[in-house]
Amino acid sequence: MPRARSAPTLDDVARQAGVSTATVSRCLNSPERVVERTRTRVLSAVEELGYTPNFGARVMAARRTFTIGAIIPTMENAIFARGLQAFQEELHTRGYTLLVASSAYRPEIEEEQIKSLVARGADGLLLIGYARDAGIYDYLRQRAIPTLVAWAFAPDSTQPCIGFDNRASMQALTDKVIAMGHSRIAAISGILEGNDRAQGRLQGIKDGLRHNGLDPDSLIVVETPYEIEGGAQAFDQAIAGKERPTVVMCGNDVLAAGAMRRARELNLSVPDDISVTGFDDIELARILTPPLTTVHVPHRKMGRRAAVELVKMVEQDSVGLSEQLQSSLKLRGSLKPLT
Amino acid sequence: MPRARSAPTLDDVARQAGVSTATVSRCLNSPERVVERTRTRVLSAVEELGYTPNFGARVMAARRTFTIGAIIPTMENAIFARGLQAFQEELHTRGYTLLVASSAYRPEIEEEQIKSLVARGADGLLLIGYARDAGIYDYLRQRAIPTLVAWAFAPDSTQPCIGFDNRASMQALTDKVIAMGHSRIAAISGILEGNDRAQGRLQGIKDGLRHNGLDPDSLIVVETPYEIEGGAQAFDQAIAGKERPTVVMCGNDVLAAGAMRRARELNLSVPDDISVTGFDDIELARILTPPLTTVHVPHRKMGRRAAVELVKMVEQDSVGLSEQLQSSLKLRGSLKPLT
DNA sequence: ACCCGCATTGTAAGCGCTTACATTTGATTC
DNA sequence: GAATCAAATGTAAGCGCTTACAATGCGGGT
Structure with a gap:
């Protein structure tokens, strides 16, 4: 049983495999650029040492996180669960990870969470509803963080949004x-x-x-x-x-x-x-x-569309298209005609 | 309106305030170590530039994240919501941030999520239930990541756990x-x-x-x-x-x-x-x-206790104490004696 | 045999921060 | 007013990774 040691680094792997750190890095990030023989050697070293790349270091060097942040008002009930689930599934297939935070419907907490997600290097952000302090939008614009608003649709909004009326x-x-x-x-x-x-x-x-x-x-x-x-x-x-x-x-x-x-x-x-x-x-x-x-409300559809659009904004540095979805009435037993 | 630029760094703040980066860092992390006059100067520079520290860089240098990871089987329903909410509240008062991931009840996804949270530098982990591959526990032990199991209690478990029978x-x-x-x-x-x-x-x-x-x-x-x-x-x-x-x-x-x-x-x-x-x-x-x-099930209590214990494990490098909570019967209308 | 050019790998410079250690400042003492 | 020392600040070495650029090796055309 291995004793508690600090985690192996790229250097350790490189030494073990008898190659340079650059080669190891390439094996992990663009495997086609390294010849088969070397690659297998490196990968088995990775396996052997139980190496997991340090995310913080990777982010710093590559300046991309493939992480999308979402801040929802609450996790306590299922209002956002289904839409967010679809959002994250779609992100996953596109190679992104979703980080979720909740604001308890409090603007100041939301602001804090936004800053925290940005500090963590989120490539893009999903926010619920468009009503918030203009300063926050400035902050996001200054840092060029693509931001999409969901669960609401306002044709006149300056922010791209995807949702319903x-x-x-x-x-x-x-x-x-x-x-x-x-x-x-x-x-x-x-x-x-x-x-x-x-x-x-x-x-x-x-x-x-x-x-x-x-x-x-x-x-x-x-x-x-x-x-x-x-x-x-x-x-x-x-x-x-x-x-x-x-x-x-x-x-x-x-x-x-x-x-x-x-x-x-x-x-x-x-x-x-x-x-x-x-x-x-x-x-x-x-x-x-x-x-x-x-x-x-077509929650799943909204989540999926939001993911697609946000990724597009991130990768193509585009401004983001708003989209309105249609809701529909569900008439069930709790409402009865007045006789 | 500011144009899209890349985010200001510690260096920018230091230059703007006319001090060294070390001083700026100290202002942010241990303000009592820098004299009032300098501090206000630095803080107003921070304000002016809209500076937010880069989390990745900070983690790398300080080797602490004050982040706790939790992996729950699902977010789709409210089973874990209440307990997790209490967990996060308690963590928050202790200066920690909670990162949540969900595994869809799939062991291989859980494993992936664990590695991802560890790579992100989680100081500690909360897992639901104790049944999982021994290899994962080895991995965690090797990296010395304090891990607490919740929602279950097994006196004979090698993992510290907090929950009910x-x-x-x-x-x-x-x-x-x-x-x-x-x-x-x-x-x-x-x-x-x-x-x-x-x-x-x-x-x-x-x-x-x-x-x-x-x-x-x-x-x-x-x-x-x-x-x-x-x-x-x-x-x-x-x-x-x-x-x-x-x-x-x-x-x-x-x-x-x-x-x-x-x-x-x-x-x-x-x-x-x-x-x-x-x-x-x-x-x-x-x-x-x-x-x-x-x-x-006393979900809120369980969440709170788990937070307290996990933080203790992280900060005092202790092994973690298990705790059993009591559940109770709630008899309501859906169950009727057989006549 | 020599040279060219491409594929593969190595070298090393940061990314933005913290912190050990060095230096400066300034209050206090005699 | 010089010596002493604690407090305040500065200097610079990394943290673990990616990637521009440099070096190397190899096959083929002459």
Whole structure:
């Protein structure tokens, strides 16, 4: 059993194989440039010593990391899981590694994480939503770090982005809800500050009301963190008024799950006593009872496209193309026409 | 607006502040060693240039990264989210950064990820479960990388580990199930190969049967990946026999959620027609209808303790103490006594 | 036999930082 | 005011790798 020693270096391998460090390096990075006989000798030395290249040193010398960084608001629930999974799979096939950090929806932590990923040499960055301090974009531009925004689409954004229209999607759902006869509507929104997706979704509900001749100011709005418990507590407030709303539209599926749990605890039947809707169509939506009416977002597709585009930006030093994806309505049992 | 330039270096800062690079470095790493006047001058130069230290270079020179790596089997569901969150919070307060990778439950990918994290200079590693190739442990030992195993506890393990007894926990649940009058039991297990937690849990059910005078071989076992869809499909098989089991015990809450969804699709009432149990007690358990009977695991506590212990191993070069945590039963509506 | 040119390998200069050690500064003491 | 010494700062040697450039070896044309 080998004793604890510090890791073997390129030098060790070179000595063991009786070649120069340059040759070893070439064996590892462009094997076709070294003749078969030498290569096998080097590779067996690598094997024998259990050599793993030192990433830091390699980065310094080569000034490329083949690493992409992504900063997502949270890992606590599955909102980003599926899209990120697809993102990383696509990166992997292209020879890149994904580094993920989470910001807990806090701008200052996000900034810290961005700097940390850049310091680690990320060749490119994926960020969620476009709303953030201009200073950060300057910082990224100054260092020429290709950056792509996902989970949101804004045609007028200066940043390339790939995603869907949160506002329009939510308005489409609202139109449907109203068409079913609902008019007393409550919204449980995620925290709006610094979150363009949450803002867009809430705006979508208001636009839907206006579009259908209802007063947007009549909308009951409760703001709460994107957590099940948040949704549960917000539900209490949402139904607290004298006339109970007939439908609670939630900013995402997680909030909706919390709201539905609370409804059950209060012995309110969904959808007989009150309807509930979500947003995202994560797996959760289908296991709720009743299944949740929600907005389906093509997460996997978004992740894949983002990877393709970001790699292109990195490798071709291009500016990045925005792309809008289409969401769709998933009508399920949690939403019922008002009789 | 600054044009794209390559990032400023320590040298640039030193020149701008009119000091040596050593002084700048000290300002950043041990500010008390440099006099106030110089320090402010240096820091404003840092500010002005938007300097961020190059992590790779720093690692190479200092041979420490203050980075801890963790490799978890999946990020797709919330099984590890809560524990990992606590782990990272605790690390953060101690000045460490967490790097997470996922292995998709595949040993060869896990190995690759381990090497990648080591190459990136991780000061320590957190792994899930102890069952893996001995060669990996050798590799880690040779490089003297402190490694802690979590989510499992085995007193005889050579690796320090912190977790709970998967087998005993599941047996406790099984005892309870049998005490409620159930004897036709089906198990929906995660993939057993290479997964000591899944093996332990299944063994716990068998031991429970034996312990109560039932034949362990009568247990219906369906093996499937830890996914909702897996649970749903496995449910079909679990109830396919001529005599339907009265209870389906699932390897975790995610499988249970899938099973319950499928039961509803088949118009089987849980728990009137069939009972279901889970394992983990993630948030999911409480939002299911009916709420899920499961084994509660102190995930946050486990994450925190793991962080504390691993940092201790790194900083004091100690061997690491194992710790066993207690799980507990959460009896909820999905399990009903047989009348 | 000689020279040319290509394929293969070696040499060595950094990449941006930390830190041991050397030097300078300045406060304190007599 | 000179001597002493601790505090502050500077100098420079790497850390482990990649890669431009140099050197070497080899086959083939003359």
